[in-house]
Each structure stands twice: as C-alpha cells, then as structure tokens.
Amino acid sequence: MSAVRSSVIRFGAGRSVRFRPRALAVSAGCALLALVLGVFAVGSGEFTIGPADVVRTLLGDGDPAQDFIVNELRLPRVATALLVGAALALAGALFQSLVRNPLGSPDVLGFTQGAAVGALAVVVMGGSSLALAAGAVTGGLVTGVAVYLLAWRHGVHGQRLVLVGIGTAAILTGVNGYLLTRGQLMDAARAVLWLTGSLDGRGWKDVLPLLVAMAVLVPVVLLGCGRALRVVEMGDDVASGLGIRVERLRLVLLAAAVLLASFAAAAAGPVNFVALTAPQLAKRLTKAPGPNLLPSMCVGAAMLVGADLAAQRVFPGHQLPVGVVTGVLGGGYLVWLLAAERRAGRI
Numbered sequence: 107m108s109a110v111r112s113s114v115i116r117f118g119a120g121r122s123v124r125f126r127p128r129a130l131a132v133s134a135g136c137a138l139l140a141l142v143l144g145v146f147a148v149g150s151g152e153f154t155i156g157p158a159d160v161v162r163t164l165l166g167d168g169d170p171a172q173d174f175i176v177n178e179l180r181l182p183r184v185a186t187a188l189l190v191g192a193a194l195a196l197a198g199a200l201f202q203s204l205v206r207n208p209l210g211s212p213d214v215l216g217f218t219q220g221a222a223v224g225a226l227a228v229v230v231m232g233g234s235s236l237a238l239a240a241g242a243v244t245g246g247l248v249t250g251v252a253v254y255l256l257a258w259r260h261g262v263h264g265q266r267l268v269l270v271g272i273g274t275a276a277i278l279t280g281v282n283g284y285l286l287t288r289g290q291l292m293d294a295a296r297a298v299l300w301l302t303g304s305l306d307g308r309g310w311k312d313v314l315p316l317l318v319a320m321a322v323l324v325p326v327v328l329l330g331c332g333r334a335l336r337v338v339e340m341g342d343d344v345a346s347g348l349g350i351r352v353e354r355l356r357l358v359l360l361a362a363a364v365l366l367a368s369f370a371a372a373a374a375g376p377v378n379f380v381a382l383t384a385p386q387l388a389k390r391l392t393k394a395p396g397p398n399l400l401p402s403m404c405v406g407a408a409m410l411v412g413a414d415l416a417a418q419r420v421f422p423g424h425q426l427p428v429g430v431v432t433g434v435l436g437g438g439y440l441v442w443l444l445a446a447e448r449r450a451g452r453i
Contacts, residue, residue: 303429379436
C-alpha cells in the first residue's frame with residue numbers, strides 16, 4: 107500500500123501542525139456538498155423556493171414570506187440534520203477507533219438504545235419535549251457508564267466492549283418495547299415516530315442543546331485528543347511508552363462519544379447507521395489510516411441532509427422519516443461489511 111502523503115505547517119518556537127492534503131480536500135468537498143444539499147432542502151416543500159432565492163433570503167434579502175418559511179420553518183430542520191449527522195459520525199469514528207472494529211457505533215453498542223429508554227420513560231410519564239431531550243441524554247450517559255463498568259477488567263479492551271455493548275443493546279431493545287406498551291395511544295404513536303428517527307417539526311429549541319454540546323466536545327476531541335488517539339491506534343503498549351495515559355484518554359473519548367450520540371438522539375431520535383457508515387466512507391475517500399475525525403463529520407453531515415432530502419422527495423405528497431432512509435441504506439451497508447469481514451477471515 108502506498109504511503110499517505112502529509113504536509114506540515116511550521117510556526118514559531120518549534121511548533122508545527124501536520125495534515126493530509128487529501129483528507130483536507132475530502133472534508134472541504136463533503137462540507138460544501140452538505141451546504142449545497144441543505145440549500146436545496148430549505149427550498150423543498152409545498153411552497154418551493156429556488157436555490158438563488160434561498161441564498162438571498164439567508165443573507166437577509168428575501169421578502170417577508172420567504173424569510174418566515176426559510177428562517178423559521180425550514181432552516182432549523184436542515185441545521186438539525188447537519189449537526190446530528192456530524193455528531194453521529196464523530197461518535198462513530200471515535201467508537202470504531204477505540205474498539206478497533208468497524209462495527210463499533212453507538213447504535214450497535216447499545217448507547218442509542220439507552221438514550222431511547224430515557225426518552226421513552228419521559229414519554230410514558232407525559233413529559234415535554236425539553237424533558238424528552240433531557241431523558242435521552244440521561245439514558246445515554248447511564249448506559250455508557252454501565253457498559254464501561256461491565257467491560258472493565260484491567261482496562262477496557264475493544265472486543266470485550268463490543269460484546270458487552272451488543273448484549274446491552276439487546277436488553278434495552280426489549281425495555282423499549284415494554285415502555286411502548288405502557289404509554290397512552292397518542293403518546294405511543296409519538297414515541298414510535300421518535301424511535302424511527304425524524305426531523306419533522308424541528309425548531310431552534312431542538313438545535314440549541316446539540317449546538318452547545320458540539321461547541322464544547324468537538325474542540326476537546328479534535329484539538330485536545332486527536333493526535334493522542336492516532337498514537338493509541340498503534341497499540342496500548344506503544345502509546346504508554348510515548349507517555350500517553352491510555353485508560354484516561356479512552357475514558358474521556360468514550361464519554362465524549364456517548365454525549366455526542368445522546369444529544370444527537372435527543373435532537374432527532376435514534377437515527378440509525380449514520381455513525382456506522384460515515385467513518386468507513388470517510389476512510390475510503392481519504393485512503394488514510396487513523397480515525398479521520400474531521401472527514402467523518404463532514405461525510406456524516408452530507409449523508410443525513412441528503413437522506414432527509416430524499417425522504418421528502420421519494421414519494422411525492424408523503425414524507426418519510428429520515429431514519430427509514432438511513433436504515434435501508436445502512437442496513438445494506440452492514441450486510442456488505444459483514445460479508446467483507448467474513449471473507450477477510452476476521453469474523
């Protein structure tokens with residue numbers, strides 16, 4: 107395999123930043139694609155608005171009707187899709203890097219199901235949308251702590267974490283089914299829509315908590331832990347020999363990944379397979395080893411906005427929940443991935 111080209115920017119006092127031009131180009135291209143798809147998504151609906159008019163309205167030049175439709179009705183949905191896609195993809199990239207397994211993602215390891223348990227408990231008790239979001243985050247965090255403690259044995263290792271996570275996901279899926287039977291008919295219908303993963307009716311109140319969480323967590327992950335994570339992928343012994351406190355780093359990154367997945371679930375429900383497929387697609391596009399955190403975020407954002415746009419247009423007059431689209435595409439990818447892993451003799 108050919109070496110991956112990288113470049114270095116040097117600053118004063120001997121400081122430098124190393125980057126891979128291809129990975130940077132993939133990130134920029136996917137980010138641009140996500141924005142373009144977002145413009146088309148904002149213009150879609152019963153009252154169609156052309157891309158030029160959408161851009162003009164976003165810049166503050168639209169008429170009052172367009173301003174209301176774009177900025178108040180449709181932009182929050184697109185912003186939610188961008189942030190949820192980026193958050194899930196980053197969480198998936200962290201999990202896959204930490205467990206060193208392409209099947210590592212919050213929806214496979216049980217963290218998404220844990221967030222769903224917290225949200226459904228709130229629905230059964232008749233809580234508000236804000237309480238539902240808080241319940242999802244709490245459920246995800248509690249599940250993360252439980253999986254971490256159950257997988258702990260002189261440290262947390264990938265294979266054990268995957269097995270414990272899959273078992274936890276199976277248990278929590280049963281708990282979710284039971285909670286659905288305990289709710290009133292209207293609450294159960296609302297819960298089923300949320301469990302599918304939907305962006306319908308999203309407002310700025312749904313965007314803000316996820317935006318704040320990402321503003322805190324993304325710099326911690328990319329700037330504070332990104333270089334150390336690349337070293338840990340070479341092995342715990344190598345990383346420890348270079349002075350990295352492996353278990354503390356793993357705990358911090360697992361906590362960040364669980365929080366990202368939980369806040370994403372609070373904003374849009376448990377949208378499946380984005381966290382699984384986006385990091386793998388980013389790795390194939392960049393052709394670079396390592397976690398590919400920034401490219402994964404940009405790929406995830408483009409994927410979810412594109413899936414939501416497809417969900418609105420596949421069946422004219424009837425919108426699908428975005429989770430249906432990601433589930434169909436992601437399920438097909440998972441079958442292909444399992445077949446590829448079996449051919450390679452890894453499972």
